[in-house]
Amino acid sequence: MVDVSLSSARTSPGRAIRSARPVSSNAQHGIAVRLTINRTAREAEVDTRTTLLDLLREHLHLTGTKKGCDHGQCGACTILMDGRRVLSCLSLAASHDGAEITTIEGLAQDGHLHPMQQAFVDHDGFQCGYCTPGQICSAIGMLEEWKAGWPSLVTMEQPERHPHLDIADLRERMAGNLCRCSAYPNITAAILDVAEHSA
Structure with a gap:
Protein backbone atom coordinates (compact mmCIF):
# COMPACT_ATOMS: atom_id res chain seq x y z
CA MET A 1 0.00 0.00 0.00
CA VAL A 2 1.34 3.42 -0.92
CA ASP A 3 1.11 6.30 1.51
CA VAL A 4 -0.65 9.29 0.00
CA SER A 5 0.04 12.76 1.31
CA LEU A 6 -1.68 15.74 -0.22
CA SER A 7 -1.03 19.42 -0.06
CA SER A 8 -2.84 22.17 -1.88
CA ALA A 9 -2.06 25.80 -2.51
CA ARG A 10 -3.68 28.30 -4.84
CA THR A 11 -1.76 29.02 -8.00
CA SER A 12 -2.44 31.21 -10.97
CA PRO A 13 -4.30 29.65 -13.91
CA GLY A 14 -1.91 28.24 -16.48
CA ARG A 15 0.96 27.92 -14.05
CA ALA A 16 1.88 24.38 -13.13
CA ILE A 17 4.57 23.02 -10.84
CA ARG A 18 7.20 21.35 -13.02
CA SER A 19 9.46 19.39 -10.66
CA ALA A 20 9.28 15.75 -9.58
CA ARG A 21 11.11 13.90 -6.85
CA PRO A 22 11.35 10.31 -5.69
CA VAL A 23 9.33 9.28 -2.68
CA SER A 24 11.26 8.65 0.50
CA SER A 25 8.70 6.18 1.83
CA ASN A 26 9.08 2.43 1.82
CA ALA A 27 6.77 2.12 -1.18
CA GLN A 28 8.36 -0.11 -3.79
CA HIS A 29 7.09 1.86 -6.77
CA GLY A 30 6.29 5.23 -5.17
CA ILE A 31 6.81 8.64 -6.73
CA ALA A 32 5.75 12.19 -5.90
CA VAL A 33 3.53 13.76 -8.53
CA ARG A 34 2.76 17.46 -8.63
CA LEU A 35 -0.14 18.69 -10.72
CA THR A 36 -2.26 21.79 -11.00
CA ILE A 37 -5.82 20.50 -10.76
CA ASN A 38 -8.70 22.91 -11.23
CA ARG A 39 -6.37 25.88 -10.64
CA THR A 40 -5.03 24.44 -7.38
CA ALA A 41 -1.52 22.99 -6.94
CA ARG A 42 -1.71 19.43 -5.65
CA GLU A 43 0.94 16.91 -4.68
CA ALA A 44 0.46 13.19 -4.12
CA GLU A 45 2.71 10.23 -3.49
CA VAL A 46 1.47 7.43 -5.73
CA ASP A 47 2.49 4.10 -7.16
CA THR A 48 4.12 4.63 -10.57
CA ARG A 49 1.39 2.45 -12.07
CA THR A 50 -1.43 4.72 -10.85
CA THR A 51 -3.55 6.17 -13.63
CA LEU A 52 -4.70 9.77 -13.65
CA LEU A 53 -8.24 8.47 -13.28
CA ASP A 54 -7.42 6.60 -10.07
CA LEU A 55 -5.37 9.52 -8.75
CA LEU A 56 -8.32 11.86 -9.27
CA ARG A 57 -11.01 9.54 -7.94
CA GLU A 58 -9.32 7.45 -5.26
CA HIS A 59 -6.61 9.77 -3.94
CA LEU A 60 -7.98 13.28 -4.52
CA HIS A 61 -11.68 12.36 -4.22
CA LEU A 62 -12.65 14.20 -7.41
CA THR A 63 -15.31 11.68 -8.36
CA GLY A 64 -16.88 13.69 -11.16
CA THR A 65 -14.54 11.95 -13.59
CA LYS A 66 -16.13 8.55 -14.15
CA LYS A 67 -14.63 5.09 -14.59
CA GLY A 68 -16.64 3.43 -17.33
CA CYS A 69 -14.77 0.79 -19.30
CA ASP A 70 -11.26 1.48 -17.90
CA HIS A 71 -9.92 0.61 -21.37
CA GLY A 72 -10.18 3.95 -23.21
CA GLN A 73 -13.25 2.90 -25.19
CA CYS A 74 -16.16 4.85 -23.66
CA GLY A 75 -14.84 8.37 -22.94
CA ALA A 76 -16.46 8.66 -19.49
CA CYS A 77 -13.08 9.49 -17.94
CA THR A 78 -12.23 12.36 -20.32
CA ILE A 79 -10.49 15.33 -18.69
CA LEU A 80 -8.67 18.38 -20.02
CA MET A 81 -4.91 18.35 -19.66
CA ASP A 82 -3.05 21.51 -20.68
CA GLY A 83 -6.20 22.39 -22.62
CA ARG A 84 -6.45 19.13 -24.56
CA ARG A 85 -8.84 16.27 -23.97
CA THR A 102 -9.25 20.51 -15.48
CA THR A 103 -11.97 18.10 -14.42
CA ILE A 104 -15.72 18.60 -14.50
CA GLU A 105 -15.48 20.06 -10.97
CA GLY A 106 -13.21 22.86 -12.21
CA LEU A 107 -15.26 24.16 -15.13
CA ALA A 108 -17.68 26.41 -13.25
CA GLN A 109 -16.22 29.70 -12.03
CA ASP A 110 -17.55 32.37 -9.69
CA GLY A 111 -20.78 30.47 -9.21
CA HIS A 112 -21.53 30.31 -12.96
CA LEU A 113 -21.61 27.14 -15.03
CA HIS A 114 -19.29 26.83 -17.99
CA PRO A 115 -21.24 27.57 -21.23
CA MET A 116 -21.00 23.89 -22.20
CA GLN A 117 -22.40 22.80 -18.83
CA GLN A 118 -25.24 25.30 -19.18
CA ALA A 119 -25.99 24.10 -22.71
CA PHE A 120 -26.25 20.50 -21.51
CA VAL A 121 -28.76 21.65 -18.88
CA ASP A 122 -30.70 23.80 -21.36
CA HIS A 123 -30.92 21.02 -23.96
CA ASP A 124 -31.40 18.18 -21.47
CA GLY A 125 -28.24 16.56 -22.81
CA PHE A 126 -28.17 13.71 -20.32
CA GLN A 127 -30.31 10.97 -18.84
CA CYS A 128 -28.51 8.90 -16.21
CA GLY A 129 -25.65 11.44 -16.31
CA TYR A 130 -22.82 8.93 -15.95
CA CYS A 131 -21.15 9.87 -19.23
CA THR A 132 -21.95 13.58 -18.91
CA PRO A 133 -18.69 14.81 -17.29
CA GLY A 134 -16.66 13.10 -20.01
CA GLN A 135 -19.01 14.33 -22.73
CA ILE A 136 -18.72 17.93 -21.51
CA CYS A 137 -14.92 17.88 -21.12
CA SER A 138 -14.55 16.21 -24.50
CA ALA A 139 -16.88 18.71 -26.16
CA ILE A 140 -14.89 21.65 -24.77
CA GLY A 141 -11.61 20.16 -26.01
CA MET A 142 -13.16 19.20 -29.35
CA LEU A 143 -14.38 22.74 -30.02
CA GLU A 144 -10.90 24.09 -29.38
CA GLU A 145 -9.49 21.54 -31.84
CA TRP A 146 -12.12 22.51 -34.40
CA LYS A 147 -11.43 26.23 -34.01
CA ALA A 148 -7.70 25.57 -34.42
CA GLY A 149 -8.40 23.79 -37.72
CA TRP A 150 -7.53 20.26 -36.64
CA PRO A 151 -8.74 17.84 -39.32
CA SER A 152 -11.21 15.04 -38.84
CA LEU A 153 -12.20 12.25 -41.20
CA VAL A 154 -15.09 14.43 -42.37
CA THR A 155 -12.98 17.54 -43.02
CA MET A 156 -10.33 15.48 -44.82
CA GLU A 157 -13.04 14.39 -47.25
CA GLN A 158 -14.39 17.96 -47.48
CA PRO A 159 -11.29 20.16 -46.99
CA GLU A 160 -13.06 23.51 -47.37
CA ARG A 161 -13.46 25.28 -44.02
CA HIS A 162 -17.06 25.72 -42.93
CA PRO A 163 -17.96 28.74 -40.77
CA HIS A 164 -20.24 26.51 -38.69
CA LEU A 165 -19.57 23.13 -37.14
CA ASP A 166 -21.16 20.52 -39.37
CA ILE A 167 -23.24 17.88 -37.58
CA ALA A 168 -21.40 15.06 -39.38
CA ASP A 169 -18.07 16.58 -38.31
CA LEU A 170 -19.31 16.90 -34.73
CA ARG A 171 -20.38 13.26 -34.65
CA CYS A 181 -28.84 6.11 -22.62
CA SER A 182 -28.54 7.25 -26.27
CA ALA A 183 -29.09 10.93 -25.45
CA TYR A 184 -27.10 11.84 -28.57
CA PRO A 185 -29.67 14.19 -30.20
CA ASN A 186 -29.71 16.44 -27.12
CA ILE A 187 -25.94 16.18 -26.61
CA THR A 188 -25.45 17.20 -30.24
CA ALA A 189 -27.87 20.12 -29.86
CA ALA A 190 -26.04 21.35 -26.76
CA ILE A 191 -22.63 21.24 -28.44
CA LEU A 192 -23.90 22.91 -31.62
CA ASP A 193 -25.45 25.67 -29.50
CA VAL A 194 -22.12 26.43 -27.85
CA ALA A 195 -20.28 26.18 -31.18
CA GLU A 196 -22.71 28.64 -32.76
CA HIS A 197 -22.22 31.21 -30.01
CA SER A 198 -18.44 30.83 -29.79
CA ALA A 199 -17.57 30.74 -33.51
Missing part, protein backbone atom coordinates in the same frame (compact mmCIF):
# COMPACT_ATOMS: atom_id res chain seq x y z
CA VAL A 86 -7.29 13.14 -22.51
CA LEU A 87 -8.59 9.71 -21.50
CA SER A 88 -7.48 9.62 -17.88
CA CYS A 89 -7.86 5.84 -17.59
CA LEU A 90 -5.07 5.38 -20.15
CA SER A 91 -2.72 8.02 -18.72
CA LEU A 92 -0.24 7.29 -15.93
CA ALA A 93 -0.14 10.05 -13.33
CA ALA A 94 3.67 9.81 -13.08
CA SER A 95 3.97 10.55 -16.81
CA HIS A 96 2.29 13.93 -16.46
CA ASP A 97 4.09 15.54 -13.56
CA GLY A 98 3.64 19.30 -13.76
CA ALA A 99 0.60 19.20 -16.03
CA GLU A 100 -2.43 21.44 -15.63
CA ILE A 101 -5.63 19.41 -15.38
CA GLU A 172 -17.01 12.15 -35.99
CA ARG A 173 -15.07 14.26 -33.51
CA MET A 174 -17.18 13.09 -30.53
CA ALA A 175 -17.25 9.42 -31.58
CA GLY A 176 -15.03 8.41 -28.64
CA ASN A 177 -17.66 9.42 -26.09
CA LEU A 178 -20.44 6.89 -25.69
CA CYS A 179 -23.82 7.41 -24.04
CA ARG A 180 -25.52 4.26 -22.81
Whole structure:
Protein backbone atom coordinates (compact mmCIF):
# COMPACT_ATOMS: atom_id res chain seq x y z
CA MET A 1 0.00 0.00 0.00
CA VAL A 2 1.34 3.42 -0.92
CA ASP A 3 1.11 6.30 1.51
CA VAL A 4 -0.65 9.29 0.00
CA SER A 5 0.04 12.76 1.31
CA LEU A 6 -1.68 15.74 -0.22
CA SER A 7 -1.03 19.42 -0.06
CA SER A 8 -2.84 22.17 -1.88
CA ALA A 9 -2.06 25.80 -2.51
CA ARG A 10 -3.68 28.30 -4.84
CA THR A 11 -1.76 29.02 -8.00
CA SER A 12 -2.44 31.21 -10.97
CA PRO A 13 -4.30 29.65 -13.91
CA GLY A 14 -1.91 28.24 -16.48
CA ARG A 15 0.96 27.92 -14.05
CA ALA A 16 1.88 24.38 -13.13
CA ILE A 17 4.57 23.02 -10.84
CA ARG A 18 7.20 21.35 -13.02
CA SER A 19 9.46 19.39 -10.66
CA ALA A 20 9.28 15.75 -9.58
CA ARG A 21 11.11 13.90 -6.85
CA PRO A 22 11.35 10.31 -5.69
CA VAL A 23 9.33 9.28 -2.68
CA SER A 24 11.26 8.65 0.50
CA SER A 25 8.70 6.18 1.83
CA ASN A 26 9.08 2.43 1.82
CA ALA A 27 6.77 2.12 -1.18
CA GLN A 28 8.36 -0.11 -3.79
CA HIS A 29 7.09 1.86 -6.77
CA GLY A 30 6.29 5.23 -5.17
CA ILE A 31 6.81 8.64 -6.73
CA ALA A 32 5.75 12.19 -5.90
CA VAL A 33 3.53 13.76 -8.53
CA ARG A 34 2.76 17.46 -8.63
CA LEU A 35 -0.14 18.69 -10.72
CA THR A 36 -2.26 21.79 -11.00
CA ILE A 37 -5.82 20.50 -10.76
CA ASN A 38 -8.70 22.91 -11.23
CA ARG A 39 -6.37 25.88 -10.64
CA THR A 40 -5.03 24.44 -7.38
CA ALA A 41 -1.52 22.99 -6.94
CA ARG A 42 -1.71 19.43 -5.65
CA GLU A 43 0.94 16.91 -4.68
CA ALA A 44 0.46 13.19 -4.12
CA GLU A 45 2.71 10.23 -3.49
CA VAL A 46 1.47 7.43 -5.73
CA ASP A 47 2.49 4.10 -7.16
CA THR A 48 4.12 4.63 -10.57
CA ARG A 49 1.39 2.45 -12.07
CA THR A 50 -1.43 4.72 -10.85
CA THR A 51 -3.55 6.17 -13.63
CA LEU A 52 -4.70 9.77 -13.65
CA LEU A 53 -8.24 8.47 -13.28
CA ASP A 54 -7.42 6.60 -10.07
CA LEU A 55 -5.37 9.52 -8.75
CA LEU A 56 -8.32 11.86 -9.27
CA ARG A 57 -11.01 9.54 -7.94
CA GLU A 58 -9.32 7.45 -5.26
CA HIS A 59 -6.61 9.77 -3.94
CA LEU A 60 -7.98 13.28 -4.52
CA HIS A 61 -11.68 12.36 -4.22
CA LEU A 62 -12.65 14.20 -7.41
CA THR A 63 -15.31 11.68 -8.36
CA GLY A 64 -16.88 13.69 -11.16
CA THR A 65 -14.54 11.95 -13.59
CA LYS A 66 -16.13 8.55 -14.15
CA LYS A 67 -14.63 5.09 -14.59
CA GLY A 68 -16.64 3.43 -17.33
CA CYS A 69 -14.77 0.79 -19.30
CA ASP A 70 -11.26 1.48 -17.90
CA HIS A 71 -9.92 0.61 -21.37
CA GLY A 72 -10.18 3.95 -23.21
CA GLN A 73 -13.25 2.90 -25.19
CA CYS A 74 -16.16 4.85 -23.66
CA GLY A 75 -14.84 8.37 -22.94
CA ALA A 76 -16.46 8.66 -19.49
CA CYS A 77 -13.08 9.49 -17.94
CA THR A 78 -12.23 12.36 -20.32
CA ILE A 79 -10.49 15.33 -18.69
CA LEU A 80 -8.67 18.38 -20.02
CA MET A 81 -4.91 18.35 -19.66
CA ASP A 82 -3.05 21.51 -20.68
CA GLY A 83 -6.20 22.39 -22.62
CA ARG A 84 -6.45 19.13 -24.56
CA ARG A 85 -8.84 16.27 -23.97
CA VAL A 86 -7.29 13.14 -22.51
CA LEU A 87 -8.59 9.71 -21.50
CA SER A 88 -7.48 9.62 -17.88
CA CYS A 89 -7.86 5.84 -17.59
CA LEU A 90 -5.07 5.38 -20.15
CA SER A 91 -2.72 8.02 -18.72
CA LEU A 92 -0.24 7.29 -15.93
CA ALA A 93 -0.14 10.05 -13.33
CA ALA A 94 3.67 9.81 -13.08
CA SER A 95 3.97 10.55 -16.81
CA HIS A 96 2.29 13.93 -16.46
CA ASP A 97 4.09 15.54 -13.56
CA GLY A 98 3.64 19.30 -13.76
CA ALA A 99 0.60 19.20 -16.03
CA GLU A 100 -2.43 21.44 -15.63
CA ILE A 101 -5.63 19.41 -15.38
CA THR A 102 -9.25 20.51 -15.48
CA THR A 103 -11.97 18.10 -14.42
CA ILE A 104 -15.72 18.60 -14.50
CA GLU A 105 -15.48 20.06 -10.97
CA GLY A 106 -13.21 22.86 -12.21
CA LEU A 107 -15.26 24.16 -15.13
CA ALA A 108 -17.68 26.41 -13.25
CA GLN A 109 -16.22 29.70 -12.03
CA ASP A 110 -17.55 32.37 -9.69
CA GLY A 111 -20.78 30.47 -9.21
CA HIS A 112 -21.53 30.31 -12.96
CA LEU A 113 -21.61 27.14 -15.03
CA HIS A 114 -19.29 26.83 -17.99
CA PRO A 115 -21.24 27.57 -21.23
CA MET A 116 -21.00 23.89 -22.20
CA GLN A 117 -22.40 22.80 -18.83
CA GLN A 118 -25.24 25.30 -19.18
CA ALA A 119 -25.99 24.10 -22.71
CA PHE A 120 -26.25 20.50 -21.51
CA VAL A 121 -28.76 21.65 -18.88
CA ASP A 122 -30.70 23.80 -21.36
CA HIS A 123 -30.92 21.02 -23.96
CA ASP A 124 -31.40 18.18 -21.47
CA GLY A 125 -28.24 16.56 -22.81
CA PHE A 126 -28.17 13.71 -20.32
CA GLN A 127 -30.31 10.97 -18.84
CA CYS A 128 -28.51 8.90 -16.21
CA GLY A 129 -25.65 11.44 -16.31
CA TYR A 130 -22.82 8.93 -15.95
CA CYS A 131 -21.15 9.87 -19.23
CA THR A 132 -21.95 13.58 -18.91
CA PRO A 133 -18.69 14.81 -17.29
CA GLY A 134 -16.66 13.10 -20.01
CA GLN A 135 -19.01 14.33 -22.73
CA ILE A 136 -18.72 17.93 -21.51
CA CYS A 137 -14.92 17.88 -21.12
CA SER A 138 -14.55 16.21 -24.50
CA ALA A 139 -16.88 18.71 -26.16
CA ILE A 140 -14.89 21.65 -24.77
CA GLY A 141 -11.61 20.16 -26.01
CA MET A 142 -13.16 19.20 -29.35
CA LEU A 143 -14.38 22.74 -30.02
CA GLU A 144 -10.90 24.09 -29.38
CA GLU A 145 -9.49 21.54 -31.84
CA TRP A 146 -12.12 22.51 -34.40
CA LYS A 147 -11.43 26.23 -34.01
CA ALA A 148 -7.70 25.57 -34.42
CA GLY A 149 -8.40 23.79 -37.72
CA TRP A 150 -7.53 20.26 -36.64
CA PRO A 151 -8.74 17.84 -39.32
CA SER A 152 -11.21 15.04 -38.84
CA LEU A 153 -12.20 12.25 -41.20
CA VAL A 154 -15.09 14.43 -42.37
CA THR A 155 -12.98 17.54 -43.02
CA MET A 156 -10.33 15.48 -44.82
CA GLU A 157 -13.04 14.39 -47.25
CA GLN A 158 -14.39 17.96 -47.48
CA PRO A 159 -11.29 20.16 -46.99
CA GLU A 160 -13.06 23.51 -47.37
CA ARG A 161 -13.46 25.28 -44.02
CA HIS A 162 -17.06 25.72 -42.93
CA PRO A 163 -17.96 28.74 -40.77
CA HIS A 164 -20.24 26.51 -38.69
CA LEU A 165 -19.57 23.13 -37.14
CA ASP A 166 -21.16 20.52 -39.37
CA ILE A 167 -23.24 17.88 -37.58
CA ALA A 168 -21.40 15.06 -39.38
CA ASP A 169 -18.07 16.58 -38.31
CA LEU A 170 -19.31 16.90 -34.73
CA ARG A 171 -20.38 13.26 -34.65
CA GLU A 172 -17.01 12.15 -35.99
CA ARG A 173 -15.07 14.26 -33.51
CA MET A 174 -17.18 13.09 -30.53
CA ALA A 175 -17.25 9.42 -31.58
CA GLY A 176 -15.03 8.41 -28.64
CA ASN A 177 -17.66 9.42 -26.09
CA LEU A 178 -20.44 6.89 -25.69
CA CYS A 179 -23.82 7.41 -24.04
CA ARG A 180 -25.52 4.26 -22.81
CA CYS A 181 -28.84 6.11 -22.62
CA SER A 182 -28.54 7.25 -26.27
CA ALA A 183 -29.09 10.93 -25.45
CA TYR A 184 -27.10 11.84 -28.57
CA PRO A 185 -29.67 14.19 -30.20
CA ASN A 186 -29.71 16.44 -27.12
CA ILE A 187 -25.94 16.18 -26.61
CA THR A 188 -25.45 17.20 -30.24
CA ALA A 189 -27.87 20.12 -29.86
CA ALA A 190 -26.04 21.35 -26.76
CA ILE A 191 -22.63 21.24 -28.44
CA LEU A 192 -23.90 22.91 -31.62
CA ASP A 193 -25.45 25.67 -29.50
CA VAL A 194 -22.12 26.43 -27.85
CA ALA A 195 -20.28 26.18 -31.18
CA GLU A 196 -22.71 28.64 -32.76
CA HIS A 197 -22.22 31.21 -30.01
CA SER A 198 -18.44 30.83 -29.79
CA ALA A 199 -17.57 30.74 -33.51
